[in-house]
């Protein structure tokens with residue numbers, strides 16, 4: 296086509312030239328020369344037309360290929376053919392192929408990010424549904440974040456004014472104390488607490504050395520919700536030595552925001568449940584106040600149960616359960632009328648059945664307390680015996696957990712060591728005889744009782760027990776009111 300177009304002006308000049316003679320005079324128009332010229336123009340135009348058609352055909356092929364690749368899928372064979380061509384079409388095809396390749400890479404990256412986010416969402420959902428309490432939720436979310444981002448270490452700190460607590464840790468050796476972990480990143484935590492900053496530190500270069508504590512690359516993101524900074528999420532040491540990507544930062548940012556919402560919800564729930572618990576405890580005290588013989592009973596049972604638990608080396612969590620369950624263990628008596636509850640004489644069968652329902656009523660009252668669901672078992676079963684002779688369910692030893700057994704013994708101990716309408720308080724000798732008898736009959740846990748004895752011997756219980764030594768020995772009492 297270009298050859299044809301280029302020849303046209305040359306032909307025209309040649310034609311003009313032939314119109315002049317040697318004296319530069321215009322010679323007479325020659326029909327033959329014009330015919331020859333017309334022939335040449337025709338041939339040239341034909342060549343140009345054919346060339347133009349060929350060029351247009353390639354251009355149309357290129358346009359269709361582009362259109363197809365945008366709307367459907369690239370025809371690689373056609374594109375490769377076009378790329379191999381010389382000239383503008385070839386160059387255009389090459390540029391377009393590069394753009395398409397880059398788009399393919401971006402689409403692949405987006406697909407990978409989408410898959411990662413989908414997996415992360417699935418994991419977080421399963422974590423949220425499987426978590427039993429807030430602490431386990433925090434740990435499971437941290438484990439998920441560490442796994443999803445392929446990092447070596449993760450830590451989640453909570454802020455309480457100027458105090459930092461390491462709530463959860465993953466990939467940090469046992470030789471690193473919580474205090475050391477906090478002090479190693481304290482400067483970041485200080486800035487996050489004051490300025491709500493996010494830290495992203497790049498990797499120091501690939502190294503064969505094992506990861507130190509919070510070695511870069513590192514992300515430290517605040518947990519902020521409604522202007523309150525609840526803590527910080529820290530992740531460090533990518534497993535393949537890479538830096539954190541923009542996608543990683545987006546995932547950390549989303550997780551941090553979600554965790555901050557969870558922190559606030561947990562705080563609100565804890566406040567509401569604590570208020571509910573305190574109300575119930577106040578009600579339990581009010582119930583006790585109806586009966587002069589049981590005033591202060593729950594507090595004393597709580598003290599004994601906690602001391603037995605500590606003596607047995609129980610973890611702090613179990614001691615807390617013992618304390619709270621003791622405070623509320625007889626709350627179910629609120630549903631029993633005074634005429635039965637404080638009756639001095641012998642109870643009828645119906646009255647006894649009514650009183651024996653108080654563990655079930657107590658459990659029902661406390662059901663809405665999700666956080667305190669671990670209290671329900673000891674409260675419902677604090678009158679069960681290991682031989683199945685207790686109430687309300689007649690459970691046996693293997694069905695009664697340790698906190699329930701301890702509460703049961705602390706409850707009996709307080710019943711023995713306080714005045715009752717039908718007898719005076721027992722002295723320590725009589726208390727022992729009663730407990731030994733119950734152990735011998737297989738009704739209560741002998742090991743728990745032995746720890747109670749140890750506390751009594753250490754003089755570690757309330758002085759009223761010691762005072763009882765002066766009381767007269769009046770024989771073994773076979774039963775106690777609840």
Ligand SMILES: [Fe+2]
Nearest residue numbers: 624625706777
């Ligand atoms: Fe009790």
Ligand SMILES: [Fe+2]
Nearest residue numbers: 624625677777
């Ligand atoms: Fe009771």
